[in-house]
Amino acid sequence: MDFKGRRPLIIAFLAEFCAAGVTIAAVQGYFALVGTDMPLALKLVIAGMVAGGVAYILRATLPWCVFLALLPSLFVGAMILQLPLWVPLVILALLVLIMRNSLGERVPLYLSNQKTLDLICSLIPNDRPVSIIDLGCGFGAMPRALARYNTHPDSRFHGVENAPLPFLMAKPLAWRASDTRISIKWQSLWSVDLGAYDLVYAFLSPQPMPQLYKKAKTEMRSGTRFVSNSFTVPDHPPTKTIPVRSGRATELLIWTMSD
Numbered sequence: 713m714d715f716k717g718r719r720p721l722i723i724a725f726l727a728e729f730c731a732a733g734v735t736i737a738a739v740q741g742y743f744a745l746v747g748t749d750m751p752l753a754l755k756l757v758i759a760g761m762v763a764g765g766v767a768y769i770l771r772a773t774l775p776w777c778v779f780l781a782l783l784p785s786l787f788v789g790a791m792i793l794q795l796p797l798w799v800p801l802v803i804l805a806l807l808v809l810i811m812r813n814s815l816g817e818r819v820p821l822y823l824s825n826q827k828t829l830d831l832i833c834s835l836i837p838n839d840r841p842v843s844i845i846d847l848g849c850g851f852g853a854m855p856r857a858l859a860r861y862n863t864h865p866d867s868r869f870h871g872v873e874n875a876p877l878p879f880l881m882a883k884p885l886a887w888r889a890s891d892t893r894i895s896i897k898w899q900s901l902w903s904v905d906l907g908a909y910d911l912v913y914a915f916l917s918p919q920p921m922p923q924l925y926k927k928a929k930t931e932m933r934s935g936t937r938f939v940s941n942s943f944t945v946p947d948h949p950p951t952k953t954i955p956v957r958s959g960r961a962t963e964l965l966i967w968t969m970s971d
């Protein structure tokens with residue numbers, strides 16, 4: 713069975729189902745051996761390990777495995793604190809709204825740091841028109857930083873995002889910048905025509921890189937650049953690599969497109 717992170721709810725159901733089954737069996741065994749009820753903490757550890765382990769075996773993304781491992785404790789904690797059942801459900805819904813692509817595309821939300829924004833700015837002229845897109849722009853910091861750096865009125869700084877909460881944050885932040893050259897769209901990166909851009913920036917994960925590189929090669933014009941933060945493409949070494957000198961061990965991988 714190959715779930716590839718595309719069926720997170722089925723994985724969640726299977727993981728928690730197995731966790732409940734194994735924990736119940738362990739409680740019976742414990743009672744038979746020790747003659748008392750198993751301590752609650754031990755039940756939660758067993759349930760968490762089984763849920764996380766099953767999710768991992770079914771190749772769920774790491775944040776989803778961790779969340780499923782913690783879910784039994786969250787529910788029991790909510791019950792002990794006498795919180796209404798909707799509290800953990802709302803937490804779950806918020807996580808899905810923020811991390812939607814961690815479940816489906818295996819791309820979690822983490823943000824480019826200031827050093828990376830500065831480095832991307834240093835790759836472009838500040839006084840000539842450029843057209844740049846951030847594929848999966850999160851809160852839209854990259855298009856805003858580029859727009860502050862490059863002052864040409866004909867430049868375009870685009871971002872696409874399809875996780876609800878990051879998009880809902882990116883939109884007003886872009887409006888607040890009051891710069892019509894910035895545009896944030898609710899759109900999947902897979903439906904963007906990359907041929908319109910001089911530089912395409914992506915900070916995703918290893919999973920989509922081979923397919924995205926293929927798309928970039930097919931659509932991008934000769935001489936334009938595809939830049940990936942940290943994630944490379946197997947068998948396609950970048951034209952250039954620039955280390956990002958920050959706390960994180962990251963680098964920018966740059967492919968200059970040729971005919």
Ligand SMILES: C[S@@+](CC[C@H](N)C(=O)[O-])C[C@H]1O[C@@H](n2cnc3c(N)ncnc32)[C@H](O)[C@@H]1O
Nearest residue numbers: 813819822823824848849850874875900901915
């Ligand atoms: C690691 S974050 C990077 C955020 C931002 N680019 C930055 O550098 O700060 C990856 C982002 O890509 C988004 N994403 C993943 N797959 C996507 C898709 N198919 N279409 C649009 N956005 C996507 C995620 O929701 C997430 O916000």
